[in-house]
Amino acid sequence: MSPPSDRRVQLRGLTRRFGDAQPVLRDLSLDIEPGQFVALLGRSGSGKSTLLRILAGLDGGQEAQRLQVPASVAVAFQEPRLFPWLRVWRNVVLNVDGGDPRERGIAALQEVGLADKAQAWPQTLSGGQAQRVSLARALAREPALLLLDEPFGALDALTRLTMHRLVLDLWQRHRPTVLLVTHDVDEALLLADRVLVLDKGHIVSDLVLHASRPRKMSDPVLEANKTDLLHLLGVEVEA
Numbered sequence: 001m002s003p004p005s006d007r008r009v010q011l012r013g014l015t016r017r018f019g020d021a022q023p024v025l026r027d028l029s030l031d032i033e034p035g036q037f038v039a040l041l042g043r044s045g046s047g048k049s050t051l052l053r054i055l056a057g058l059d060g061g062q063e064a065q066r067l068q069v070p071a072s073v074a075v076a077f078q079e080p081r082l083f084p085w086l087r088v089w090r091n092v093v094l095n096v097d098g099g100d101p102r103e104r105g106i107a108a109l110q111e112v113g114l115a116d117k118a119q120a121w122p123q124t125l126s127g128g129q130a131q132r133v134s135l136a137r138a139l140a141r142e143p144a145l146l147l148l149d150e151p152f153g154a155l156d157a158l159t160r161l162t163m164h165r166l167v168l169d170l171w172q173r174h175r176p177t178v179l180l181v182t183h184d185v186d187e188a189l190l191l192a193d194r195v196l197v198l199d200k201g202h203i204v205s206d207l208v209l210h211a212s213r214p215r216k217m218s219d220p221v222l223e224a225n226k227t228d229l230l231h232l233l234g235v236e237v238e239a
Contacts, residue, residue, distance in 0.1 A: 006070060007034040007144045009055065009177060013065035015201075016050055024050045025062070026201035034144070035175045039188035042198035043233060048181045051198070052147050055179065070144035070177070076137075078150040080130040082122040089118040092137045108136040111173075112166060128159035132166065139170065146171075148180040152187065164191060168213065185229050189222050190215050197232045205232050 009032035017023040024047040032038055042048045053059040054067070056075045082091045089105035096104065102118075109115045112132040122130060131151060138146055148167070152160045168191060171178055182188055188195045189209065197205035207229070211219060217226070230236070 007177065008032065008068065009070070009145065009179075010066060010068040011064060012067075014051075014054070014062055014067065015064070016047070016054065016059070016062040018061075023201055025054075028202060030196075030203060032177055032179065034177055037171055037178045037180070037191060037193045039180045039182055039192035039195045040198060041182065041185060041188055041195060041229060041233060044183075046198045047201050048198055049149060052149050052179065052181050055145070056147050072142060072144045073147065074138035074141040074143035074145075075147045075149065076131075076134045076151045078153045080122075080134040082125075082130060082133060084122050086122075087118070088114070088120045088122060088125070088133055091122060091133060092140050094137070096140050104140055105136075108140040109133070111139055111170065112136045126159075127155055128162065131155065131163060135167070135170065139174070142174075143176050146176040146178045148178065150181055150183065153183070160187075167191065185226050185233070186217055188229070189225055190217065195225075195229065197229060199232070205229070 009030065011028060011030045014025055014028040015023050016025040040048050040051070050059065054062050055069055056073055083094070086094065089102055089109065092105040092108050093101045106115055106118050109118055112135050114129060114132055114136065117125065117129065122133070125133065134151065152163050155163060164187070180188070180191060193209055195207040195209065196203050207225060211222060215222060217223065
């Protein structure tokens, strides 16, 4: 296992611009400690996905005084992005080195409750099952940093709740650092240790949550946090 200093996310003076347009991210600084679960909120176009892509190494056009990310990073996107011509277990271990591939794939699927689907074709899965396979694929890489880009956005409400419980369980078991990009304030408050709000390329709020889990939005403290976060996102809540 990497030492904690190598597993920390640290950004200093991060700027990302596209052509001559205004920067999407400007002079952004951020520290995320190993094992922390962080949610990132922001309006559309605020730079959330751009920041995630930079941390994932999928966008190399940034300028930064310092950009430190763990060596082992995995991403789960809103769309599962499974290859339809590969069996489920082969999707899970694609480009994963070490050990017996099938054994490793089934072990990851076991963690998300889908070992019985190892031989299935992706097109036979429900939306929730496909998203669980996407999580298994991320877990198979044993990441120090797990990036979740709105992975529950396309799911129905009941499936989303099931996925919330699964992600929390997996995080508590493996303790990767997690950055969850979401538009859902409730989701951020129910899952994360810390909620960031990104606006015009800057982090304008950094809320640390001390509420024990499992959480309920009926908690008065979380209700107050929600009102404050919605205000920052430009949504006014009637009294």
